[in-house]
Amino acid sequence: MTDTPLPRAAEVIAAHDAALLGPALAPEADDLRGWIAVNHFHNRSLWAQEDLARRTRAPDAEIVANKRAIDRHNQARNDAIERIDEFLLAALGLVDPATLASALPRSTVAAGARLNSETAGSMLDRISILGLKIAAMHEQAQRQDVDEAHRQSCGERLQRLQQQRADLGACFDELLADAAAGRAYFKVYRQFKMYNDPRLNPALVAEAR
Template identity: 85%
Template structure:
């Protein structure tokens, strides 16, 4: 198999961190790196909306708007994970192209390869979220309106979060290496978010009748 250029964890983490220094923008995607950026955008947007939704003095209408935005971004975030997995598996030659966009993409993994329960796309999604946690926790260590005990506790949490991201990045890199060598594979797992589908959510079905 020819050498395949796939995003390593270090590249993804650097892109995630660089994006945090700029205003969120709705990225467009034509390749796996584009979908990684789309996923990170929606995770950033989710983070902001989750904070706003927990306000206790905001009008109910604003909280409703936050909750609906959360649903939209969460759906788009999960859609991006599926696109990432499609691109990665296609590049690795581990999925039947004719079935790729269907409900049940057919794996073409070699006999004897182990199935990884978590997909590479879901790992990158978790790495994105860890990047947001790291940035937010780092801000807590720099606050001047809290005592040293607060900053110290947050510094310890920051260290642990950074270790978790590094560990997960290594696991992602190892999964891709094993998949390229025919030792492991993963699948495209459709999320089928029923609560966002007016045909499948019982409450929305009842409203339409």
């Protein structure tokens, strides 16, 4: 393992919640926590663009702009997940550093460790999205322009979302603890998004001919 301190779920959740209290500013990333912040920023931006893209009275050009922004943020979100996994695997000593940024990072896991089907970065991504859902549902539960039944329903959903985030955070901490102890591991799973690549999207290839 390297000297990079591993994040705990509670630390990440606190950072996610704090970021939502201010404006959505794109963070700089050159370390693990920076990439966690980048992932959260793009999830937050995706959330806003998804809302706007569902407007029914906006001009078509605005909806197209929203859809293209969604593509950009989704690509950046997935790129950040991969970078998070790279940093975590390096910190845990579970990958050959020389192959880390390649399409096929070479695992250095000891025999007998179980492979976790979900990566740690993907778990943090889900925790980020749950944070957005919790913030939005909290607003709904506090609305004064709706009836009590609406507030109560949203309050119940809020409790369930908070439980889901706590459960996922505990699973994240357990995975990192097991990985550090040699009992479990995960890999960098490359998304290879084809629709944004003009070399791989058939429609874009045909358009360029």
